[in-house]
Amino acid sequence: MKVGLLIITHNNIGEQLLKTASIMLGNNPLNTVNMNIDTDCDLEHSMQKAKSSITELNQGDGVLVLTDMYGSTPSNIANSLAEDGNVVVIAGINLPMLIRAMNYPRLNLKQLADKALSGGHDGILICK
Numbered sequence: 760m761k762v763g764l765l766i767i768t769h770n771n772i773g774e775q776l777l778k779t780a781s782i783m784l785g786n787n788p789l790n791t792v793n794m795n796i797d798t799d800c801d802l803e804h805s806m807q808k809a810k811s812s813i814t815e816l817n818q819g820d821g822v823l824v825l826t827d828m829y830g831s832t833p834s835n836i837a838n839s840l841a842e843d844g845n846v847v848v849i850a851g852i853n854l855p856m857l858i859r860a861m862n863y864p865r866l867n868l869k870q871l872a873d874k875a876l877s878g879g880h881d882g883i884l885i886c887k
Contacts, residue, residue: 762867763815763817763823764816765824766825767836768793768794768795769795769833773795776857777857789861791816794836796836813843820845820867821867822840822845823846823849825849825857849875849879855878855881856876856878857878858878859879
């Protein structure tokens, strides 16, 4: 079994990040669902879809949820899922974070969350 991955972002940010990461790595080794949240979304419908996605993705090892901006609608939806101990939510998704998570598909939920978080941090640099 593997940790599932749920990406919840504004518009198609997550979709494009996932597509790019999958091309760069040649595949996506994680069972993944992407949710695009539009500014005029039906919040209740989106919450139900997110909960259903968690159920679908959790094969016993939990689900890592990556979202974009903390405090936004996608983040609020994601954080509502974290009540379950088998869900870890990280806000501030970026390509290095996603690549790092996808490179370690055999880790447990806590280890995968730590790898994703370090990838996100380490991927932010001031370039000369």
